[in-house]
Amino acid sequence: MTTFRISPAVADAFPDTLVAVVTATGLRGHETWPATAAALAGMEQQVTDGTWQPADDTDPRIESWHTAYRSFGTNPRRIRPSVDALGRRLAKKGVLPRINPAVDSYNVVSARHGLPAGAFDLDHVTGDVEIRYADGSETFTPLGEPDTIENPQRGEIIYVDTTGVLTRHWNHRDAHRTRVTEDSTRVAFMLETLHAARDEQLLKTAADELQELLAPHAEQITVHYLNPDA
Numbered sequence: 001m002t003t004f005r006i007s008p009a010v011a012d013a014f015p016d017t018l019v020a021v022v023t024a025t026g027l028r029g030h031e032t033w034p035a036t037a038a039a040l041a042g043m044e045q046q047v048t049d050g051t052w053q054p055a056d057d058t059d060p061r062i063e064s065w066h067t068a069y070r071s072f073g074t075n076p077r078r079i080r081p082s083v084d085a086l087g088r089r090l091a092k093k094g095v096l097p098r099i100n101p102a103v104d105s106y107n108v109v110s111a112r113h114g115l116p117a118g119a120f121d122l123d124h125v126t127g128d129v130e131i132r133y134a135d136g137s138e139t140f141t142p143l144g145e146p147d148t149i150e151n152p153q154r155g156e157i158i159y160v161d162t163t164g165v166l167t168r169h170w171n172h173r174d175a176h177r178t179r180v181t182e183d184s185t186r187v188a189f190m191l192e193t194l195h196a197a198r199d200e201q202l203l204k205t206a207a208d209e210l211q212e213l214l215a216p217h218a219e220q221i222t223v224h225y226l227n228p229d230a
Contacts, residue, residue: 002125002188004226007132010157011228014068018196019131019226020207022189023122024102026219029182033101036213039108044095054087055114062087062114064194071132072157074169082171083116089122091115092154100182105213106189111208115191116171120159120184127162129188134158140165141176143188189214196227 004021011017015029046052055062065081071202076084090096090111098104102119110117120129136154141164152158152168159167166175180187191206193199203225211221 003128004124004188004190005128005130005155006226007130009133010131012146013071014194015227015228016196018193018200020191020205021132021201021224021226022191022207022210022214023187023222023224024189024214024218025186027102027185027187027214028217029100031101031216031217033105033213035148035216036101036108037106039112039191039213040096040098040104043108043112044090047090047094048160048184054090054111055083056087056091057084058116060195061193065116068157068194069169071149072155072170073153074156074172079169079172081116081169082118082173083110083114085172086111087114100180101217102180102184102187102189102214106191108209109206109213110132112209113191113202115193115203115206116187117191117206118159118167118171119176119180119187119189119208120166120174121180122188123184124178125161125166125188129159129161129166131157131159134160134165138165140168142168143174143176143179146176 015203060088062084066076069076134156140150157170158165
């Protein structure tokens with residue numbers, strides 16, 4: 001069983017962090033997921049109608065990530081938190097890309113609630129996963145670029161397992177190795193906030209919504225919450 005943890009140094013720097021880890025096993029990614037398709041279409045229609053817009057960088061949920069990025073040396077206007085990039089794309093184009101049902105599910109929940117989300121195929125994760133500061137020696141192969149190898153900057157916050165980096169700049173971009181595809185059957189999904197005192201209920205609502213989208217297409221789903229005290 002893969003254990004997720006927050007390093008003491010990151011916990012000290014961001015003591016109000018809360019991460020929902022939604023783990024699904026027995027996923028059936030080749031099925032049609034009508035609830036996810038309907039949720040995406042409904043959200044896009046609201047954007048088109050002007051009745052709802054995704055959080056932008058003036059929203060406290062996005063501002064907090066911009067502040068965090070700057071604290072570890074990343075320019076959030078150039079390298080954006082995932083939820084910021086997703087919301088900007090939705091606001092500009094009125095639609096989100098369809099990747100596969102599992103990814104589409106966490107994208108719609110992320111955009112709807114203004115919370116960063118990501119996922120790892122657990123069959124390609126080695127050992128445990130930690131959110132920690134990079135020392136600069138780690139390697140990262142970006143999603144969609146299997147022949148590229150990068151080294152995070154020293155002090156950058158990353159998700160990492162015993163093989164290498166799973167996500168750079170905390171939640172900016174995922175690794176190719178642990179990408180989620182239609183063939184993925186064991187997947188850990190993450191939803192994150194840096195302000196649990198403000199966003200705990202929002203995070204739990206988002207985790208519940210993600211669980212509802214996944215449940216008809218999985219054998220088992222578990223949810224646990226990762227915080228600096230865990």
